Amino acid sequence: MQPHNRQQQARLLRISRKVHRTTGALLFAFFFVVSVTGLLLGWKKNSGGYIMAKSHSGTSTNLADWLPIDSLHRNALRIYRDSIRAGGSPALDRIDIRQDKGMVKFVFVDGFWGIQLDGATGRLLHIEKRRSDFIEKVHDGSILDHYFGTGSVIKLIYTTVMGIALLVFTVTGFWLWYGPGRMRRQAARSRSGAGAS
CATH class of the missing domain: 3.10.450 (Nuclear Transport Factor 2; Chain: A,)
Incomplete structure (x- = not known):
């Protein structure tokens, strides 16, 4: 692997790690709420009538x-x-x-x-x-629209931010998993190519 190419990939890994860590830290509470409410909604029909x-x-x-x-x-x-x-x-x-x-x-x-x-x-x-309706509104952020009477403005902002954050998490998480292995394989190929010559 060319040193310049390796430096670019290492820089991309550092940026990915920083974005991944920062996104997770800033939106930790929201990810927690989305995961817990999503779990409850998944179980609503099997809650013995408590949730639904x-x-x-x-x-x-x-x-x-x-x-x-x-x-x-x-x-x-x-x-x-x-x-x-x-x-x-x-x-x-x-x-x-x-x-x-x-x-x-x-x-x-x-x-x-x-x-x-x-x-x-x-x-x-x-x-x-109707606890399931309440949980659903917390899950998608429309609970704030419900209490403030703002139509669906807050829900749209919330779902947009959370959707983009999840996309960023997925892309950076994939690169943090895939990037180091790719760099190691390319380095190994470079060493074997140099040894053969």
Whole structure:
């Protein structure tokens, strides 16, 4: 290997090591949060209903037997006020219709609560604390948007920074693993070439 080429590769290794170490030090807390929340989200369906509540079944999967959505919504609001928080008109995040379960789930913005109703009778099936939604928002950074009401600005910045950081970590980590071996092989080839001549 030419001395100049070897110096360039050694310099590239030093830069890679510094970038890798600096990125890891600066974003340690964020990587920790992403890894822990990702692990929890991976296990959410196997948490015994603690992270993600079980979807309960209603009496009919035939949509023709179901009550109108506005009736179900009124019933969910009444249950919310009676069982979770009195007063006000809670904002809905979404309505999940599970026809195969005969169930409608009303998910509220405030406090990560969900109410599962029988689609045909409107009867309460389950009140759930949606921990998986909270963990998901922490995982992707949108928890700050949720509390500050900033749309998805913080989430976009956070996911961009974390995505670029992970890419930098991957590239520099690969070079820190591959570079020294490559330099040793090239040095060995140079020595054997010099010895043959």
